[in-house]
Amino acid sequence: MSSSFSQSVVSWYDLHGRKNLPWQGGNPYHVWLSEIMLQQTQVVKVLDYFQRFIKSIPNLKELAAADEQQVMALWSGLGYYNRARNLHRTAQICVEQHQGELPADLTALMALPGIGRSTAAAILSLAYEQAEPIMDGNVKRVFARHFLVAGEPNKSATLKRFWQLAEQHRETARPAAYTQGLMDLGATLCTKHKPQCDRCPVSNSCQALASDVVAAYPQKKKPVRAREVELHCLLFERGGQLALLQRTSKGIWASMWFLPTFDSQQALSEVTTSARKIFTLTHRLTHRLLQIHVYLANDWEVDEPVDWVSRQQLVKWPHPKALNHILEQHDNH
DNA sequence: AAATCGGGGCT
DNA sequence: AGCCCAGATTT
Secondary structure (H helix, E strand, C coil): CCCHHHHHHHHHHHHHCCCCCCCCCCCHHHHHHHHHHCCCCCHHHHHHHHHHHHHHCCCHHHHHHCCHHHHHHHHCCCCCCHHHHHHHHHHHHHHHHCCCCCCCCHHHHHCCCCCCHHHHHHHHHHHHCCCCCCCCHHHHHHHHHHCCCCCCCCCHHHHHHHHHHHHHCCCCCCHHHHHHHHHHHHHHHCCCCCCCHHHCCCHHHCHHHHCCCHHHCCCCCCCCCCEEEEEEEEECEECCEEEEEECCCCCCCCCCEECCEECCHHHHHCCCCCCEEEEEEEEECCCEEEEEEEEECCCCCCCCCCEEECCHHHHHCCCCHHHHHHHHHHHCC
């Protein structure tokens, strides 16, 4: 039984929702890939990456068989690189355990790496028309206002309340239209700034609007101080080619190619005697403020596998944006 | 329950 | 300079 809230959202979606996003159409592979790319990443940013990805790797079985480096390269610049590794692993698990398909089951989906409850529900509702509720930033904002949910959105108590409300307002008749409509509502009308309540299909039952406190919901999360980290990087070129090392599978820039990096200048001095600092640049990540000290050297005692890469080849070596920034800075010197 | 994982676009 | 974004995972 669907609620009147959900039915109003569906009716609004039919008139005003987004229907031309490239991952719409119910293809489970497309839905899944887009959901992973869209985790903490804006739609406009994802559009190009999505098109490039499905053009290069058009289905789940080809993804399972693809080279991890190719997958990582297609992800270069999107951030949160563990998403790409998990995507690849999940494709392989689906081939081994689920007949090459994404399972149409909440528990089975959530058991796959990189798929939590919300992404699993998005796949189930958008691709398989199952009435599973999602819970992303848009939905949290709509719910916080409409149902007057206080507390910081990502606190466990607040999250629990959001999910409870979501379960109470499932849409059984048209799950895909409801899921998409709820997100579209948050993205186009129930926006953070200047929400257009006069056009909202559920404004008559919105508790925040009734109390004229829409702007105060959802509650702001307290800002977290980014910790400062110093990195000492070696810019080592030989015959027009740059030395790159692959980073570990954990931590910042997981599995990406980057300059040889050391925790201290002393550690750097143990592999080269000629290192000379040429500049320092700051690079901001969400929870880190990186001070990247860049050095040039004539000698280098290498004890790890190095790839020598020309500037033209660099696009094929999955690397974070920070590497581009360093090279631009170097060119300007 | 809190910390950890990027990067960009907006104000 | 914050703030936020179609969150998941680890500690």
